Amino acid sequence: MSLNAPRSALSSACKALQRCSSGPAHSITRQLGHQIRQLSASPSRNTEAVEASEQQDRPRWSYTPERMKGPGFSINIPKDPRRTVWHCNEDPAKLDAMYNRLLGTNGSNMLPAEIKWLAITHKSFDHGRRGFNTRLAYFGRQILALETMRSILVSPATAAEHSIEDPFGREPFQHPALANIDKLNIRQPQDIAQKEKLAKLAIDIGLPEVIRWKPRLPENLDASGLTVVLNTTLFAIIGAISLQHGAEVAHRVVRDRILRRLGA
Incomplete structure (x- = not known):
């Protein structure tokens, strides 16, 4: 009898817990929790639907994505x-x-609308939240350097190149494949595609009026790095054309539309 008493007490306690868990209090809690989840989920879904409908009416380059916006204030106080x-x-x-x-x-x-705007967008514009042209500029810079070096190698030799003589009277090894290498001792790609020349070309085509950037000193654009921004934008346009149409088209654009204007 002493052993049966604890067992009966344990079974009665288990039945009482089962009745409590399946009682009306538990069902009411579940219903309230379900309603709370519905209320918390419905506003976000409606907001996302409104944002999606608004974004479909606007091109991607013309707005900042809502989820990339900050809390509404900036810690950088000018x-x-x-x-x-x-x-x-x-x-x-x-x-x-x-x-x-x-x-x-x-x-x-030659370029889609979104790429045209991306190529002229500097990373200082809108804190980079709409994309920027840094990677395109790196690619385009290499293309311009390659085409500039190629133009030097295929250009006719000048009189100054023929007048170079060894002070000890030695005769260097001559080979047709190496005939143009010495031209790089006299003229370098940076001598043709200088930053100042590229910036002047950008000004002539009206690039400063359309680039998207935020100068550090609006009252002094030169001190804010306008020359570097214009060079970066030209490089980015070249890189975008290469990715869109291939290397052959990009090299032809560099030769005909840039290097010729620079006097190469």
Whole structure:
């Protein structure tokens, strides 16, 4: 009898717990939890639906994604509040006119709309949240350097190159495959594609009016690095054309539309 008493007490306790777990209190809790989840999920779904419908009406380059926006304030407080105001071009027709001046007639049709805006967007614009042209510029810079070096090697030899003589009267080894290598001792690619020359070309085609960037000193664009930004944008356009149409088209654009204007 002493052993049966604890067993009966344990079984009665288990039955009581089962009745409590399956009672109305538990069902009410489950219903409330289900309603709370529905209420918490419904606003986010509606918000996402509204954002998706609004974004479909606008091109991707014209807005900042909602999920990339910050809390609404910045910890970077400028000394002069006037420097925070800087307006960039948002007119596609003005951008297409610049591409036509650079690439020739119908040059604006060589790139898709999104890539055209990406190529002229510096990383300082909108804190880089709409994409920027750094990677395109790196690729385009290598293409310009390669084509500039090639133009030096295939150019006719100048009188200064023939007048170089060894002070000890030695005769160097001559071979047709090495005939053009010595030209690089006199002229380097950076002598043709200088930063100042490329910046002047960019100004001539109206690139400063369409690039998207945020200068550090709006009252002094040169001190804010305008020359570097213009060079980066030209490199990015070359890189975008190469990725879109291939290396042959990009090299032809560099030769005909850039190096010829630089006097190469």
